Amino acid sequence: MVKITVLSENTSGSIGLIGEWGLSMVVECSGKKILFDTGMHGQMVANADFLGIDLRSLDALVLSHGHCDHTGGMRAFLGRRGRLPVYAHPDLFALHYVSLPRERYAGVPFCQKELESLGADFLFGREPREIASGLWVSGEVPRGTPFETGDSRLICFRNASKEPDPLADDMSLYCTTEDGLVIILGCAHAGLVNITRHARQVTGVERVYGIIGGTHLGAVSDAQREATLDFLKQLNLQFLAANHCTGLPVIARLATLFGSSFHFAPAGTCYTLPIGEES
Numbered sequence: 489m490v491k492i493t494v495l496s497e498n499t500s501g502s503i504g505l506i507g508e509w510g511l512s513m514v515v516e517c518s519g520k521k522i523l524f525d526t527g528m529h530g531q532m533v534a535n536a537d538f539l540g541i542d543l544r545s546l547d548a549l550v551l552s553h554g555h556c557d558h559t560g561g562m563r564a565f566l567g568r569r570g571r572l573p574v575y576a577h578p579d580l581f582a583l584h585y586v587s588l589p590r591e592r593y594a595g596v597p598f599c600q601k602e603l604e605s606l607g608a609d610f611l612f613g614r615e616p617r618e619i620a621s622g623l624w625v626s627g628e629v630p631r632g633t634p635f636e637t638g639d640s641r642l643i644c645f646r647n648a649s650k651e652p653d654p655l656a657d658d659m660s661l662y663c664t665t666e667d668g669l670v671i672i673l674g675c676a677h678a679g680l681v682n683i684t685r686h687a688r689q690v691t692g693v694e695r696v697y698g699i700i701g702g703t704h705l706g707a708v709s710d711a712q713r714e715a716t717l718d719f720l721k722q723l724n725l726q727f728l729a730a731n732h733c734t735g736l737p738v739i740a741r742l743a744t745l746f747g748s749s750f751h752f753a754p755a756g757t758c759y760t761l762p763i764g765e766e767s
């Protein structure tokens with residue numbers, strides 16, 4: 489069983505909570521409480537207070553990737569929590585940029601030293617790591633699906649030149665439950681098909697019960713989106729809560745396609761899986 493609470497998302501699901509572009513979720517599994525991402529500006533701290541979630545009780549932070557809408561709340565969060573393990577990919581601090589509507593830096597808005605001085609004990613790794621019984625940090629996801637070419641607006645600077653951003657640091661969480669896998673996404677820059685295949689390989693569990701988080705399907709090519717939707721339909725998902733960078737038009741489409749299996753997941757929503765929606 490896994491309990492997932494959305495602390496911060498582009499939209500708010502309740503009076504008293506504030507939405508901001510970004511994503512932050514608390515994942516409770518096998519007696520551990522893991523924070524997955526921190527949102528953009530630290531609104532997750534006030535939202536946690538409102539929801540009655542004590543951030544000082546968290547065991548670890550996992551960062552899905554270096555984009556600022558997932559790491560920008562780290563200063564506020566660490567200020568509240570203090571020292572804790574932070575799982576991330578070694579490319580977390582890569583020079584991530586976005587080219588539209590104007591070229592700008594979109595990576596971690598703090599330097600590593602500042603975050604360490606605030607209490608971040610970075611545990612960098614490319615390999616899958618089981619951080620609680622049945623809960624895996626994916627590590628680097630192999631890119632084997634030809635149509636998953638990603639978001640062409642995302643670029644990075646390497647060796648003083650600009651190139652498409654491989655976002656090798658993109659990681660997800662894989663959780664095994666008695667009804668199958670629950671895949672928890674940050675932005676799914678590695679591609680939803682690649683991530684699902686990797687999750688099956690890492691955990692040895694074939695059946696996918698549910699998916700929650702940012703799918704990035706709103707910002708990829710039409711060909712990638714349609715092929716990914718075909719793939720999702722074949723999974724026979726019992727639970728799909730696509731939010732954040734999925735974008736509202738694709739969210740609306742998924743809600744139609746998946747009917748009662750689809751859930752909106754703004755800030756404040758909480759799911760206990762595989763049992764069902766709690767609030």
Ligand SMILES: [Fe+2]
Binds near residue numbers: 555674675702
């Ligand atoms: Fe994002």
Ligand SMILES: [Fe+2]
Binds near residue numbers: 553555675677
């Ligand atoms: Fe991202």
